Amino acid sequence: MILEVNGVTKVFTGKGKNKMIANDHLSLRINEGEIFGLLGQNGAGKTTLVNQILGLITPDQGDIHLLGESVCRSPARARSLCSVQPQSQVPLGFLTPKQAVSLIGKMRAGKKFDPKRMEMLFEALDMGEWVNKEGEKLSGGARRLAAFCMAVIAPGKLVILDEPTNDVDPVRRRYLWQVIRSLTKDGTSVILVTHNVLEAEKAVDRLAIIHKGKILTQGTPSEVKSSVSNQMRMELSLASESNMEIPNWALSSHKNGSRCIFAMDPQEVSAAIDWAKRQVNNGLIMDYALSPATIEDAYIEITSRKVGQE
Secondary structure (H helix, E strand, C coil), rough: CEEEEEEEECCCCCCCEEEEEEEEEEEECCCCCEEEEEEECCCCCCHHHHHHHHCCCCCEEEEEEEEEEEECCCHHHHHHHEEEEEECCCCCCCCCCHHHHHHHHHHHHHHHHHHHHHHHHHCCCCCCCCCCCCHHCCCHHHHEEEEHHHHCCCCCCCCEEEECCCCCCCCHHHHHHHHHHHHHHHHEEEEECCHHHHHHHHHHHHHEEEEEEEEEEEHHHHHHHHHCCCCEEEEECCCCCCCCCCCCCEEEEEHHHEEEEEEHHHHHHHHHHHHHHHHHCCCCCEEEEEEECHHHHHHHHHHHHHHHHH
Protein backbone atom coordinates (compact mmCIF):
# COMPACT_ATOMS: atom_id res chain seq x y z
CA MET A 1 0.00 0.00 0.00
CA ILE A 2 1.43 3.36 -1.08
CA LEU A 3 -1.15 5.77 0.31
CA GLU A 4 -3.97 5.62 2.86
CA VAL A 5 -6.31 8.56 3.38
CA ASN A 6 -8.46 8.00 6.47
CA GLY A 7 -11.43 10.25 7.27
CA VAL A 8 -9.75 13.47 6.14
CA THR A 9 -11.70 16.68 6.68
CA LYS A 10 -10.49 20.19 5.87
CA VAL A 11 -12.49 23.35 6.58
CA PHE A 12 -11.50 26.85 5.48
CA THR A 13 -12.81 30.01 7.09
CA GLY A 14 -13.57 32.87 4.74
CA LYS A 15 -14.72 36.43 5.19
CA GLY A 16 -17.28 36.95 7.91
CA LYS A 17 -16.19 33.67 9.48
CA ASN A 18 -18.12 31.72 6.85
CA LYS A 19 -16.87 28.14 6.75
CA MET A 20 -16.28 26.17 3.57
CA ILE A 21 -15.85 22.40 3.83
CA ALA A 22 -13.26 21.59 1.17
CA ASN A 23 -12.86 17.91 2.14
CA ASP A 24 -15.54 16.03 4.06
CA HIS A 25 -14.39 12.76 5.69
CA LEU A 26 -12.51 11.47 2.64
CA SER A 27 -11.09 7.95 2.71
CA LEU A 28 -9.25 6.11 -0.05
CA ARG A 29 -6.30 3.79 -0.65
CA ILE A 30 -3.81 3.65 -3.51
CA ASN A 31 -1.88 0.50 -4.26
CA GLU A 32 1.65 0.09 -5.55
CA GLY A 33 1.91 0.47 -9.32
CA GLU A 34 -1.62 1.84 -9.66
CA ILE A 35 -2.99 4.84 -11.58
CA PHE A 36 -5.73 6.35 -9.43
CA GLY A 37 -8.02 9.05 -10.78
CA LEU A 38 -9.47 11.90 -8.72
CA LEU A 39 -12.37 13.13 -10.83
CA GLY A 40 -14.47 16.18 -10.12
CA GLN A 41 -15.40 19.66 -11.24
CA ASN A 42 -13.31 22.68 -10.37
CA GLY A 43 -13.83 23.40 -6.68
CA ALA A 44 -14.72 19.80 -5.83
CA GLY A 45 -11.84 19.54 -3.33
CA LYS A 46 -9.27 17.63 -5.40
CA THR A 47 -6.40 20.12 -5.04
CA THR A 48 -7.05 20.53 -1.30
CA LEU A 49 -6.68 16.78 -0.86
CA VAL A 50 -3.46 16.77 -2.90
CA ASN A 51 -2.00 19.58 -0.78
CA GLN A 52 -2.69 17.51 2.34
CA ILE A 53 -1.07 14.42 0.80
CA LEU A 54 2.01 16.57 0.18
CA GLY A 55 1.97 17.91 3.74
CA LEU A 56 1.47 21.50 2.56
CA ILE A 57 -1.66 21.87 4.70
CA THR A 58 -2.81 19.83 7.70
CA PRO A 59 -6.19 18.07 7.94
CA ASP A 60 -8.58 19.29 10.62
CA GLN A 61 -9.64 15.67 11.14
CA GLY A 62 -8.28 12.32 10.00
CA ASP A 63 -4.81 11.34 8.86
CA ILE A 64 -2.86 10.38 5.76
CA HIS A 65 -0.24 7.65 5.66
CA LEU A 66 2.36 7.52 2.89
CA LEU A 67 4.35 4.28 2.81
CA GLY A 68 3.19 3.53 6.34
CA GLU A 69 4.09 6.85 8.03
CA SER A 70 1.85 9.76 8.92
CA VAL A 71 2.14 12.75 6.59
CA CYS A 72 0.96 15.00 9.42
CA ARG A 73 3.94 13.95 11.54
CA SER A 74 6.49 13.99 8.70
CA PRO A 75 5.38 16.43 5.98
CA ALA A 76 8.91 16.95 4.63
CA ARG A 77 9.30 13.19 4.15
CA ALA A 78 6.04 13.10 2.22
CA ARG A 79 7.27 15.76 -0.19
CA SER A 80 10.54 13.89 -0.70
CA LEU A 81 8.62 10.76 -1.69
CA CYS A 82 6.32 12.53 -4.15
CA SER A 83 6.79 14.07 -7.57
CA VAL A 84 4.25 16.68 -8.65
CA GLN A 85 3.11 18.36 -11.82
CA PRO A 86 0.89 21.27 -10.71
CA GLN A 87 -2.17 22.42 -12.60
CA SER A 88 -0.67 25.84 -13.24
CA GLN A 89 2.01 26.28 -15.88
CA VAL A 90 5.60 26.03 -14.62
CA PRO A 91 7.45 29.28 -15.51
CA LEU A 92 10.55 28.23 -17.44
CA GLY A 93 11.73 31.77 -18.17
CA PHE A 94 14.82 31.67 -20.38
CA LEU A 95 15.54 28.02 -19.56
CA THR A 96 15.09 25.48 -22.32
CA PRO A 97 13.20 22.24 -21.56
CA LYS A 98 16.52 20.39 -21.70
CA GLN A 99 18.10 22.74 -19.13
CA ALA A 100 15.04 22.72 -16.84
CA VAL A 101 14.58 18.94 -16.85
CA SER A 102 18.32 18.37 -16.39
CA LEU A 103 18.37 20.78 -13.43
CA ILE A 104 15.46 19.06 -11.68
CA GLY A 105 16.93 15.64 -12.41
CA LYS A 106 20.24 16.56 -10.79
CA MET A 107 18.47 18.10 -7.79
CA ARG A 108 16.36 14.99 -7.17
CA ALA A 109 18.70 12.20 -8.23
CA GLY A 110 22.12 13.73 -7.55
CA LYS A 111 24.93 11.56 -8.94
CA LYS A 112 22.36 8.98 -10.04
CA PHE A 113 20.88 11.38 -12.60
CA ASP A 114 20.80 9.66 -15.99
CA PRO A 115 20.76 12.00 -19.02
CA LYS A 116 19.66 9.03 -21.15
CA ARG A 117 16.34 8.99 -19.30
CA MET A 118 15.81 12.65 -20.20
CA GLU A 119 16.49 11.91 -23.85
CA MET A 120 14.12 8.95 -23.69
CA LEU A 121 11.34 11.16 -22.33
CA PHE A 122 11.87 13.80 -25.01
CA GLU A 123 11.86 11.13 -27.72
CA ALA A 124 8.78 9.34 -26.34
CA LEU A 125 6.86 12.63 -26.32
CA ASP A 126 8.20 13.77 -29.71
CA MET A 127 9.62 16.98 -28.21
CA GLY A 128 12.80 17.19 -30.32
CA GLU A 129 11.88 20.49 -31.99
CA TRP A 130 11.43 22.24 -28.62
CA VAL A 131 14.07 20.87 -26.24
CA ASN A 132 16.61 23.63 -26.95
CA LYS A 133 14.13 26.49 -27.32
CA GLU A 134 13.76 29.07 -24.50
CA GLY A 135 10.69 28.54 -22.34
CA GLU A 136 9.27 32.00 -23.08
CA LYS A 137 9.11 31.08 -26.79
CA LEU A 138 7.26 27.79 -26.27
CA SER A 139 3.56 27.13 -26.75
CA GLY A 140 1.40 26.21 -23.77
CA GLY A 141 1.36 22.56 -24.81
CA ALA A 142 5.15 22.40 -25.11
CA ARG A 143 5.58 24.00 -21.67
CA ARG A 144 3.07 21.50 -20.28
CA LEU A 145 5.09 18.58 -21.64
CA ALA A 146 8.30 20.08 -20.25
CA ALA A 147 6.65 20.36 -16.82
CA PHE A 148 5.61 16.72 -17.04
CA CYS A 149 9.19 15.68 -17.82
CA MET A 150 10.40 17.73 -14.84
CA ALA A 151 7.97 15.82 -12.60
CA VAL A 152 8.96 12.34 -13.79
CA ILE A 153 12.66 12.68 -14.63
CA ALA A 154 13.44 11.23 -11.18
CA PRO A 155 9.99 10.07 -10.00
CA GLY A 156 9.17 9.52 -6.37
CA LYS A 157 7.17 6.54 -5.18
CA LEU A 158 4.02 8.61 -5.76
CA VAL A 159 3.62 10.84 -8.82
CA ILE A 160 0.80 13.41 -8.71
CA LEU A 161 -0.30 14.82 -12.06
CA ASP A 162 -2.81 17.69 -11.98
CA GLU A 163 -4.48 18.05 -15.40
CA PRO A 164 -1.31 16.86 -17.23
CA THR A 165 -2.81 17.02 -20.73
CA ASN A 166 -4.07 20.62 -20.63
CA ASP A 167 -3.07 22.42 -23.87
CA VAL A 168 -1.34 19.28 -25.24
CA ASP A 169 -2.18 18.35 -28.84
CA PRO A 170 -4.06 15.05 -29.48
CA VAL A 171 -1.06 13.16 -30.89
CA ARG A 172 1.33 13.95 -28.05
CA ARG A 173 -1.49 13.43 -25.56
CA ARG A 174 -1.55 9.79 -26.63
CA TYR A 175 2.24 9.56 -26.21
CA LEU A 176 1.88 11.14 -22.77
CA TRP A 177 -0.52 8.45 -21.55
CA GLN A 178 1.90 5.76 -22.73
CA VAL A 179 4.71 7.32 -20.68
CA ILE A 180 2.43 7.65 -17.64
CA ARG A 181 1.55 3.95 -17.85
CA SER A 182 5.24 3.04 -18.17
CA LEU A 183 5.92 4.79 -14.84
CA THR A 184 4.00 2.08 -13.00
CA LYS A 185 6.14 -0.81 -14.25
CA ASP A 186 8.64 -0.37 -11.40
CA GLY A 187 5.93 0.03 -8.74
CA THR A 188 5.52 3.80 -8.93
CA SER A 189 1.93 4.90 -8.23
CA VAL A 190 0.21 7.79 -9.97
CA ILE A 191 -2.59 10.10 -8.87
CA LEU A 192 -4.31 11.67 -11.86
CA VAL A 193 -6.26 14.80 -10.91
CA THR A 194 -8.65 15.79 -13.68
CA HIS A 195 -12.11 16.90 -14.72
CA ASN A 196 -11.67 15.26 -18.15
CA VAL A 197 -13.74 12.16 -17.47
CA LEU A 198 -13.55 10.74 -20.99
CA GLU A 199 -9.76 10.83 -20.93
CA ALA A 200 -9.47 9.37 -17.46
CA GLU A 201 -11.56 6.31 -18.27
CA LYS A 202 -8.87 5.01 -20.62
CA ALA A 203 -5.99 5.71 -18.25
CA VAL A 204 -6.89 4.81 -14.67
CA ASP A 205 -6.97 1.51 -12.81
CA ARG A 206 -9.30 2.86 -10.13
CA LEU A 207 -10.95 6.22 -9.51
CA ALA A 208 -12.96 8.31 -7.07
CA ILE A 209 -15.63 10.83 -8.02
CA ILE A 210 -15.48 13.88 -5.75
CA HIS A 211 -18.35 16.36 -5.50
CA LYS A 212 -18.45 19.30 -3.08
CA GLY A 213 -15.75 17.79 -0.89
CA LYS A 214 -17.25 14.29 -0.66
CA ILE A 215 -16.37 11.06 -2.41
CA LEU A 216 -19.61 9.90 -4.03
CA THR A 217 -18.22 6.60 -5.32
CA GLN A 218 -14.90 4.88 -5.99
CA GLY A 219 -13.67 1.67 -7.58
CA THR A 220 -12.55 0.34 -10.95
CA PRO A 221 -14.05 1.95 -14.07
CA SER A 222 -16.30 -1.11 -14.46
CA GLU A 223 -17.50 -0.85 -10.87
CA VAL A 224 -18.25 2.85 -11.18
CA LYS A 225 -20.10 2.33 -14.47
CA SER A 226 -22.21 -0.44 -12.94
CA SER A 227 -24.72 2.13 -11.66
CA VAL A 228 -25.71 2.87 -15.27
CA SER A 229 -24.42 -0.31 -16.93
CA ASN A 230 -27.84 -1.25 -18.33
CA GLN A 231 -28.10 2.02 -20.23
CA MET A 232 -27.02 3.16 -23.67
CA ARG A 233 -25.83 6.64 -24.63
CA MET A 234 -26.44 8.75 -27.68
CA GLU A 235 -24.03 11.59 -28.32
CA LEU A 236 -25.09 14.36 -30.70
CA SER A 237 -23.21 17.16 -32.45
CA LEU A 238 -25.77 19.96 -32.71
CA ALA A 239 -25.91 22.26 -35.72
CA SER A 240 -26.12 25.18 -33.28
CA GLU A 241 -25.91 25.71 -29.53
CA SER A 242 -29.61 26.52 -29.25
CA ASN A 243 -31.71 24.37 -26.93
CA MET A 244 -33.10 21.12 -28.32
CA GLU A 245 -36.30 19.49 -27.17
CA ILE A 246 -35.51 16.42 -25.06
CA PRO A 247 -37.10 13.27 -26.55
CA ASN A 248 -39.43 11.24 -24.33
CA TRP A 249 -37.18 8.16 -24.44
CA ALA A 250 -34.25 10.02 -22.83
CA LEU A 251 -33.66 9.01 -19.21
CA SER A 252 -31.29 11.92 -18.69
CA SER A 253 -29.55 14.56 -20.78
CA HIS A 254 -26.39 16.63 -20.59
CA LYS A 255 -25.52 19.54 -22.88
CA ASN A 256 -22.16 21.28 -23.27
CA GLY A 257 -22.10 23.81 -26.07
CA SER A 258 -22.96 22.02 -29.30
CA ARG A 259 -22.43 18.57 -27.73
CA CYS A 260 -25.42 16.78 -26.21
CA ILE A 261 -25.64 13.36 -24.54
CA PHE A 262 -28.80 11.33 -23.86
CA ALA A 263 -29.06 8.17 -21.74
CA MET A 264 -31.63 5.54 -22.70
CA ASP A 265 -32.76 1.98 -22.08
CA PRO A 266 -31.44 -0.51 -24.66
CA GLN A 267 -34.96 -1.25 -25.92
CA GLU A 268 -35.29 2.40 -27.00
CA VAL A 269 -32.35 2.25 -29.41
CA SER A 270 -34.49 1.81 -32.52
CA ALA A 271 -36.74 4.74 -31.61
CA ALA A 272 -33.71 6.86 -30.81
CA ILE A 273 -32.07 6.17 -34.17
CA ASP A 274 -35.31 7.05 -36.02
CA TRP A 275 -35.52 10.29 -34.01
CA ALA A 276 -31.88 11.16 -34.70
CA LYS A 277 -32.29 10.56 -38.45
CA ARG A 278 -35.19 13.02 -38.50
CA GLN A 279 -33.09 15.62 -36.67
CA VAL A 280 -30.29 15.18 -39.24
CA ASN A 281 -32.74 15.54 -42.13
CA ASN A 282 -34.16 18.69 -40.53
CA GLY A 283 -30.67 20.15 -40.14
CA LEU A 284 -30.83 20.28 -36.34
CA ILE A 285 -27.91 17.92 -35.66
CA MET A 286 -24.70 17.27 -37.61
CA ASP A 287 -24.14 13.66 -36.57
CA TYR A 288 -24.77 11.17 -33.76
CA ALA A 289 -23.21 8.08 -32.21
CA LEU A 290 -24.47 5.23 -30.03
CA SER A 291 -22.37 3.42 -27.44
CA PRO A 292 -22.62 1.68 -24.05
CA ALA A 293 -22.55 3.80 -20.89
CA THR A 294 -19.21 5.45 -20.03
CA ILE A 295 -17.56 6.85 -16.92
CA GLU A 296 -18.82 10.25 -18.04
CA ASP A 297 -22.40 8.95 -17.98
CA ALA A 298 -21.89 7.51 -14.51
CA TYR A 299 -20.30 10.78 -13.38
CA ILE A 300 -23.26 12.84 -14.64
CA GLU A 301 -25.80 10.41 -13.19
CA ILE A 302 -24.13 10.20 -9.77
CA THR A 303 -23.52 13.93 -9.36
CA SER A 304 -27.00 14.81 -10.68
CA ARG A 305 -28.50 12.37 -8.18
CA LYS A 306 -26.52 14.06 -5.39
CA VAL A 307 -27.65 17.53 -6.45
CA GLY A 308 -31.25 16.33 -6.49
CA GLN A 309 -30.90 15.03 -2.94
CA GLU A 310 -29.46 18.35 -1.81
